[in-house]
Amino acid sequence: MAPVSDEPTAMLRLGRVGAPDLPRRMEHLEASNQRSALTAAEVLLDVEADFLVREGAAVVFAERAFPVAELARALELWAPEYDEPRDDFSFDSMSYDVPGVVRIVDTGSGWTIGSRYARTTTVPRPWPMVHAEVRTFVEMVKPATAVAVREATGSMITAILAVSPAFDMSLPDAKAFVVDAVRGIGPVDQRLHDIVENYGRTGVLGMRVTVVTTGEGTTSDVVVDGPSGRLRGSWVGPRPQVGAMVDIEVETDRQCEWDDVVLGATWAPQTEGGHRSWLRGVAERLDPDGVLVLRSGPAVTMVEMTGFPPESVIGSLVAIPVDGARFFPTRI
Incomplete structure (x- = not known):
C-alpha cells in the first residue's frame, strides 16, 4: 500500500492507496491459462483508498475502498485545462449503479463538491480554487496508482503496461512516469526502456x-x-x-x-x-x-x-x- 499525504485544507482527501484485489485477479488469469495485459477498466476498478469530501472539519461524504484511480481519471477528462468547464461533474463509476457518487456543481455563486448520497456539500468556491483542488487530487492519485500496481504485482513492466491505458499515456511516457513514481531504481530506467520498446516491436x-x-x-x-x-x-x-x-x-x-x-x-x-x-x-x-x-x-x-x-x-x-x-x- 502506498501512503499518500493530504493537506489539512483539502476538500478531497484519501487514505492509503492500494490494489488488494489485483493479486487475486492475476491468480485467476494464471489459473485459467490466460495471458492478457491489465485493461484500463481493471486498473481503475482495483486501485482504491478510503475517500473523503470535507468542508473544514465537517465530513460531507465518506466511503471506504473507493475507486480513487477511476475518479482521478474522470476528473482529468472533465477538467484537463484551467478553463472553467461548461458542464457540472457527475462521477459515473463502474462500481456504482447510478452516476453522481461524486458531484462538482456550478451553483452560480461558486462551485460545490458533494455526492448524491450526501445531504450537504462544500461551500461555493470560485473555479480557480476548485480546479487547484481537483488537480492536486489527480496528481496525488496517479503516481500512487503506479506504486500500488507495482507492489501488488511485483513487476515494473506490468505497472507500466497498466498505467499506460488507465491514464492514456504512451508506453515511453508511462515508463518514465512509473520509474519516477517508484523512485530510487537507478539503472533500471534504461532496462525498462529496452523491454518496453521490444514489447512494442x-x-x-x-x-x-x-x-x-x-x-x-x-x-x-x-x-x-x-x-x-x-x-x-x-x-x-x-x-x-x-x-x-x-x-x-x-x-x-x-x-x-x-x-x-x-x-x-x-x-x-x-x-x-x-x-x-x-x-x-x-x-x-x-x-x-x-x-x-x-x-x-x-x-x-x-x-x-x-x-x-x-x-x-x-x-x-x-x-x-x-x-x-x-x-x-x-x-x-
Whole structure:
C-alpha cells in the first residue's frame, strides 16, 4: 500500500492507496491459462483508498475502498485545462449503479463538491480554487496508482503496461512516469526502456517460457524452457503449473562475471551438479553501467555484468552462467 499525504485544507482527501484485489485477479488469469495485459477498466476498478469530501472539519461524504484511480481519471477528462468547464461533474463509476457518487456543481455563486448520497456539500468556491483542488487530487492519485500496481504485482513492466491505458499515456511516457513514481531504481530506467520498446516491436514481454518442473511442497524452485535455453530459478508469486506457458522477467541476485562467459555457445555448457543456469543469446548492447542487453529470439534480458568484456562480444552469441536466478511472471 502506498501512503499518500493530504493537506489539512483539502476538500478531497484519501487514505492509503492500494490494489488488494489485483493479486487475486492475476491468480485467476494464471489459473485459467490466460495471458492478457491489465485493461484500463481493471486498473481503475482495483486501485482504491478510503475517500473523503470535507468542508473544514465537517465530513460531507465518506466511503471506504473507493475507486480513487477511476475518479482521478474522470476528473482529468472533465477538467484537463484551467478553463472553467461548461458542464457540472457527475462521477459515473463502474462500481456504482447510478452516476453522481461524486458531484462538482456550478451553483452560480461558486462551485460545490458533494455526492448524491450526501445531504450537504462544500461551500461555493470560485473555479480557480476548485480546479487547484481537483488537480492536486489527480496528481496525488496517479503516481500512487503506479506504486500500488507495482507492489501488488511485483513487476515494473506490468505497472507500466497498466498505467499506460488507465491514464492514456504512451508506453515511453508511462515508463518514465512509473520509474519516477517508484523512485530510487537507478539503472533500471534504461532496462525498462529496452523491454518496453521490444514489447512494442514484437508483442513479447520479457521471456516466454514453458514450465518444465516445479519444486515439491513449499519450495519455489522451478525449471523452465525458453529461447535462452533451460533455466533453473526461484519463482516469485504463486507457483505455476507444469506445462504452463508464461512470460517472465529474469533477474539474478548477483552480478555475472565476464570471465565465465562462453563466446559462440549454441549449447549450455555442463556444470557440476547441474544447478547452474546458462542464459544464451546475442549480446546486443553493453551499457556504461555494466548492464548487458541480451537478445534471445524475440526476448530481451538485462544482465548485470562485472569485469572486463571481450572486445568481440557485441553481436556475438554468448552463454552466461547465472546463479540465484529469480523469475517474475509479467502476468501478460
